[in-house]
Amino acid sequence: MSIELLLALTTGAALFGVGIYGALSQTNLVMIMMGVELILAGAMVNLVAFWRFLHPYTPAGQMFVLIVMTVMAIEMAVGFGVAIARFRAKGSVEMEEAVELKG
Amino acid sequence: MTAQMFFIGFFGLAAVWFGIVVFRTFSMVRSALALLFSQTALGAMFLSMQAEFLGVLQIMMMATEMSIMAIFMVMFMMDPGGLGTMEMTHQKRLSLWAGFVSFVGAVLVAIFVDWGPIAATAPDAAQQTVDLGLELLGRSMLIFETAGITILTAMIAATAVAIQPIKRSS
Numbered sequence: 001m002s003i004e005l006l007l008a009l010t011t012g013a014a015l016f017g018v019g020i021y022g023a024l025s026q027t028n029l030v031m032i033m034m035g036v037e038l039i040l041a042g043a044m045v046n047l048v049a050f051w052r053f054l055h056p057y058t059p060a061g062q063m064f065v066l067i068v069m070t071v072m073a074i075e076m077a078v079g080f081g082v083a084i085a086r087f088r089a090k091g092s093v094e095m096e097e098a099v100e101l102k103g
Numbered sequence: 104m105t106a107q108m109f110f111i112g113f114f115g116l117a118a119v120w121f122g123i124v125v126f127r128t129f130s131m132v133r134s135a136l137a138l139l140f141s142q143t144a145l146g147a148m149f150l151s152m153q154a155e156f157l158g159v160l161q162i163m164m165m166a167t168e169m170s171i172m173a174i175f176m177v178m179f180m181m182d183p184g185g186l187g188t189m190e191m192t193h194q195k196r197l198s199l200w201a202g203f204v205s206f207v208g209a210v211l212v213a214i215f216v217d218w219g220p221i222a223a224t225a226p227d228a229a230q231q232t233v234d235l236g237l238e239l240l241g242r243s244m245l246i247f248e249t250a251g252i253t254i255l256t257a258m259i260a261a262t263a264v265a266i267q268p269i270k271r272s273s
Binding site for chain 2: 007021083
């Protein structure tokens with residue numbers, strides 16, 4: 001296995017781990033979204049590394065990265081929409097105060 | 104050590120370090136800027152891996168996305184400057200364990216899986232863009248169009264959720 005691929009996959013794993021920590025530990029909605037962004041960034045690094053080092057002549061590999069970028073944009077749009085609605089209703093985006101959303 | 108290996112390692116380390124800084128600083132603006140630097144380092148890493156189009160796209164997209172995020176942080180936070188060193192975390196031990204276990208699990212998979220033969224060369228930047236364009240407007244067109252429609256739907260949904268409700272007089 002090449003060192004370059006291992007470096008890229010380790011970076012992806014580290015970003016994924018940091019993102020998981022952020023998404024689970026933060027109480028603020030915008031900070032939770034930052035954690036999710038890091039998780040998706042970890043997935044993107046892996047996809048680019050797989051494309052470059054395993055299948056560089058298959059453009060579908062790059063297309064998957066575009067799909068992940070789309071997911072990132074959608075997450076931002078919907079997340080901020082919810083944040084605005086929440087802030088307008090309760091004056092805060094602290095998720096510990098949102099117990100009424102619990103199922 | 105090749106130049107490619109050095110730059111992948113360097114930008115990878117920078118991306119992870121700034122990712123950690125996002126959750127270590129009390130200032131929300133610094134958090135947003137750290138995330139911007141992390142994503143930019145990732146874009147530079149893509150460039151090191153010869154994915155020129157994706158690298159430039161990543162840097163451009165994240166620069167705008169994180170600027171918007173910084174504005175929202177200042178709008179919504181009680182202490183955006185972090186001067187009060189307010190604690191904004193919960194279940195820290197569980198989160199640390201979950202993050203650590205995910206990291207170790209993913210690294211073990213990366214090390215022990217047989218990934219097959221490694222490709223020495225990649226198409227040049229111009230050829231990559233041509234190939235990606237043909238892929239998006241050919242075989243993957245349905246997925247590409249679905250992504251576009253989904254973004255449009257998300258934009259309408261986000262605006263509908265965020266819009267101020269009209270107060271009707273009874």
